[in-house]
Amino acid sequence: MSVAYLNGQFLPLEDVRISPLDRGFLFADGIYEVAAVIDGRLVDSASHLARLERSCTEIGITLPLTLDEIEAAQKALVAHNGLGEGLVYLQITRGADVTRDFIPPAGLQPTLFMFVQDKTFLDVPAARTGVAVATMADLRWARRDIKSVGLLAQAMAKMAAKEAGAQEAWMIEDGFITEGASSTAFIVTDEGIVTRPYSQSVLAGCTGAALTALAEESGIAVIRRPFTLAEALAAKEAFMTSASTFCLSIVKIDGQPVGDGTPGPVATRLRELYIDFARRTAV
Incomplete structure (x- = not known):
């Protein structure tokens, strides 16, 4: 059973629950990154995290964790899943807004979601x-x-x-x-x-x-x-x-x-x- 990450928790992917009022769902108001994993380790991690930070800054989303904390969570997710070769998908949205207004209210807590996929890179x-x-x-x-x-x-x-x-x-x-x-x-x-x-x-x-x-x-x-x-x-x-x-x-x-x-x-x-x-x- 695949393990995912949602807002600080590791849980079975099938048990992940994200609000239907999340602005990522309603407005595509979010950013994502995909990092490769080889030999159980993240490939070119610093580059992907820098781009994540830049993209979030460009649309005004404040990262809910530091880049080091996000990388640590990615590594933990890889370990939880025993992933040797594959991908880590990471998505940050502006969060759930009960008003469904184009202008988000102040103080929304961003949603940070990650999951992994098995994928062969080396011998394809x-x-x-x-x-x-x-x-x-x-x-x-x-x-x-x-x-x-x-x-x-x-x-x-x-x-x-x-x-x-x-x-x-x-x-x-x-x-x-x-x-x-x-x-x-x-x-x-x-x-x-x-x-x-x-x-x-x-x-x-x-x-x-x-x-x-x-x-x-x-x-x-x-x-x-x-x-x-x-x-x-x-x-x-x-x-x-x-x-x-x-x-x-x-x-x-x-x-x-x-x-x-x-x-x-x-x-x-x-x-x-x-x-x-x-x-x-x-x-």
């Missing part, structure tokens, strides 16, 4: 075969730098991608790829690795940030600029990064092969480097 078929993406219009709100629990547009994109026979959606705005529905988008050209610069248009991916740092340490140039679908289709390689996939080669875009249609050497090497980094630095 997709790392050997690559994945496909489908492109579509970016219908999300303007503050994509905030990791909001409001994920309807992303869920719709994922469903549309699945119907198109793809495993991820790449979203397009003003003629340029923004990012994946739940990942950061990269291509490999003669310049090096190309990915969007950070702005309010995209989420600053923790895995992507670590991976680009590893690339630069290895002598691979990283260019932060927008790129088009045509550039992606003409690229030597394409790949995506996220906490739940690490680094995966993209071998098809809208049914058309990228490069020779197999995982390329750059993405394959970066995946190896990231896994080594994850194991060395996990806490």
Whole structure:
């Protein structure tokens, strides 16, 4: 039986009770993070917690615990579940508001909820075969730098991608790829690795940030600029990064092969480097 965390308590996931008046449920008024676990330890924890704090600050939610206390609770949750490889999902909402008013009353106690999922990262078929993406219009709100629990547009994109026979959606705005529905988008050209610069248009991916740092340490140039679908289709390689996939080669875009249609050497090497980094630095 899976153990979850809710506002300071560890209890069976099936026994968790959150008010239907919680603003996360009624207004998507909340922030979330997903951290990977390898060998029973949190991967890139400091980066995820820093982004959690930033997102909460941007929408005016005060963290109910310090970052150190949140990390300690995550570690305890991993231990309670005996999780060796998988994910810790963390969500903070503004709390339950009995008035259901757009303007929250002062003094609401935030809701902090966490649970774990078993997931294999290290030995997955997709790392050997690559994945496909489908492109579509970016219908999300303007503050994509905030990791909001409001994920309807992303869920719709994922469903549309699945119907198109793809495993991820790449979203397009003003003629340029923004990012994946739940990942950061990269291509490999003669310049090096190309990915969007950070702005309010995209989420600053923790895995992507670590991976680009590893690339630069290895002598691979990283260019932060927008790129088009045509550039992606003409690229030597394409790949995506996220906490739940690490680094995966993209071998098809809208049914058309990228490069020779197999995982390329750059993405394959970066995946190896990231896994080594994850194991060395996990806490």
